[in-house]
Amino acid sequence: MSRRCDLTGKSALVGHKVSHSNRKTKRRFLPNLLNVTVISDALARSVKLRISANALKSVDHRGGLDAYLLAAKSEVLAPRLRTLKKEIEKKLAKAS
Template identity: 55%
Template structure:
């Protein structure tokens, strides 16, 4: 699986290691990804996602997975997260 956050779309970046002598070698900066289980209040289920630490803080700040996905842009979300968002919106429409 790719090293990409399922909620924010953050992925690896590239840059240089720079020594004291200013020698430059290429390197990758990887996002801080964590496997977490997030609870959806609307669906009453938990979902396992691989998200960055920054995304986890954003989910807590917005008040949970449902509120985060409601405001999230579809272009940033993974296919799995888009399916969860669609199910939540469908459940809220019928309730």
Template identity: 60%
Template sequence: MARRCDLTGKGVMVGNNVSHALNRTRRRFLPNLVNVTLLSDALNRGIKLRVSAAALRTVEHRGGLDAFLLKQSDDTLSPLAQGIKKEIRAALAA
């Protein structure tokens, strides 16, 4: 399973450990991923996602999963989130 946020696509970054003597060794910065079930008002069901803590705060700030996905542009969303966004738009149009 990839270490990638299902909503924003935030993934692993790389950098250096720098010692006091300025020796550099490569390291990985892993995103803070959390398994959550977010409720969709338009779809009337829960959706299990693996999202970063920052994305979870943003979802709560914007008023839920539906509001977050509808406001977010498609190029910043992961493919899974784009599919959920299409489902929500179809449910709201009906």
């Protein structure tokens, strides 16, 4: 399981830990990933995701998982969420 957010694509970054004497050693900056169950209103089911805390705040701000996925670019999303986005678009198109 990679350390990558399913929604935003955030992953580990590499940088330096700098000591007081200005000595530099490699370190990794890991994203704050959470295992979350989010409900899709259009599909009326829950989806388990591994997303960053920042993405969770963004989902709440945009008004739920469906609204977030419809506004998100498909290139950033995980393959599993791309198919979920297509299912939501089909369901909403059928309802209209």
